[in-house]
Each structure stands twice: as C-alpha cells, then as structure tokens.
Amino acid sequence: MAAKEELLKDLAQQKEFSERSAPEQLAEWRKSLTRLFRQFHDWLAKPVAQGLLKAEEVPVSIQEKGLGRYEAPSLKVVAPSGEAVYIVPKARLVVGGYGRVDFECSPKKAMLVQRAPGRWEFSELTPDRGGWSFRELTEESFWETLRYLLS
C-alpha cells in the first residue's frame, strides 16, 4: 500500500497548494483583467463617442483546470461595416505567461500575453525570426492590432 500512501500524500499537498494559491491567483488575474479592459475602454472612448466604433462589454464564463469556473470581462468592438473584433480572455494559466487575452476577427487573430505581472505584450509566432516576436501593449500597438484585424 506504499503507492497508495505516496499518492494520497501528493494529492494532499496538491489540495493544500490549490486551496491556498488558486483563489489568490484568480483574484490577481481578475484584477489585472479589470485594469486591462478599463484601459481598452479609455482608448476606445473617443471613436465610440464619435460613432466610429461600438464597444459592447460581454461577460464570459471561463473554465480552467486548477482555477475552476469564473466570470471575466470581454469586449466586442464593432466597426460601421459590421465587422467585429472580439477581445476575449482565454486563460490565466498559459505556457510562459501570466495570462492570455485574444483579439479575434476570424480568420485573423492576435494574442496578448501578460509576460510579467502588469506587462502585456502582443505575441506573434515568427519562425523566420527564430520563434516569437513581442510588442509591448501601448495605445499605438492596440490601434495597430485593431487596424490589422479590421482591414
């Protein structure tokens, strides 16, 4: 029964870790999403007021292994043509980052990854440059991404 005891010990450690760190991690993630989406609203405010874009907030429900189910903000940015960009959080737990938010305008897509707490970067796979290229999230890169997706 040594195997059972070892497994149960591991499971107890996992349980303790997830009970202790998961709520903390989730709270931190939701806080950074709130800050991020507030920033998006600020950048979009003027064109929305001018009637050039519509920005609809659509809460999404996300299920993540280890964090469970939670609600998160998302945005639907609609151009006068009807074309829409969906800005949707994908997950807090991602390889190499502290969370990911996708900009989607099918079939085009851009990936925004939080590479350090509070530091968001658009990440693009560029094999000719040996892997990923990163561009810091600024108002300029935000608009460049929207222009790319809507054009």
Next chain:
Amino acid sequence: MTLASTAPQPADILRYYGWSLEALEALKKVLGPSLDVRTMGPTSPFFGMTAEQFDRALAELREELDHQVVLMLTASFEAVFQTDLQNRIKRRKRDSASKALRTWWKSAPRRREKWIDLGSLLDVWKRTVGHGQVIGKMKSLLLFRHWLAHGRYWNDKSGLRDVDPFSAWEIGRDVFAVLPGFRPLPAR
C-alpha cells in the same frame, strides 16, 4: 545485398521509446502552464498555450511518437526475419524449417533481388511450423506498418485498431517465442 552489422534491434527501438516518453514527461513538467514562467524561453512553439491546448499538443505528440515507434519497431522485426532467412540460406542449416525456407527461396520469383516480401515469408513460416494465430497477428501488424509507411491515406485495414509500441512489442515477443531458431525478445 550485404547485411549491415549495425541494424538497430527491437530492444534498441523500445529503449528509444522509453527515453522519448521520459522526454515528453519532462516537457510536461518544465512547460506545464501552471509552472513558473521563467522555465520557458520565448522560442518555444508552446508559448501562450492554455492548459487544454498544451494537453492536446502533448496528446498529439504522444500519438505521433507511438505511430513512429510502431513503424520502426515493426521494421526491426522485419530485419530479424530477413537476416534470419539469409543466414538459413547461406549456412545451409539442416533443420526442417531451414530446408523449407531454402526450397521456397529458390522458387521465389524475387529471389534474384535477395529481398523478400515479409508477408510471403510469414506465410512460409505458417505453412512450415503452424502457429497461425501468432503469425496472423504479425501479418496484421505488418499491414498496420504498411498503412503508416504509405502516409495513412486509406482506412487502416489491419484490424488491430490503434496499436501502441508496447502492444506491437508483445506481438513480436509472441512470434519470436514460438518460431524455432530466433532469440526470444525480453519482457518489456
């Protein structure tokens, strides 16, 4: 045809498979999305994957690895059969199986090329020593390898469903345990 002295043996292929599984497990531990982000370099194709995407990528890797190893393992079984045949022909062994194989070899239509379709060779073995069931399984494995080797563009007809390297190993083990003159494969 000159026989190579360094052809990988079935046990070598199985060892490679064990190492590859260990490497996949290490990849999961190093890059798992809930781990420290500092363990991952910005060149990784896995960057940004969610836990579900990463799990799917690992499952795909495992499936492809399994197919590749089954292909190579079955090829190494074939090498065992083919080199055994050449030995029986060259050394003129006097046991009944060797005599039957030599007789067949002389009449085989492709003998000048000194390479024989393994399916036909297995048929000779079945006629000579019986063991239809285990040899039949090896023939099915051969069909599965054929399917893999030709790009999987038709529906697999081996009847084996999805063969993993361990079940392929067992098929080889069963065959080499009953056919005379072969060294049995060790338990995995």
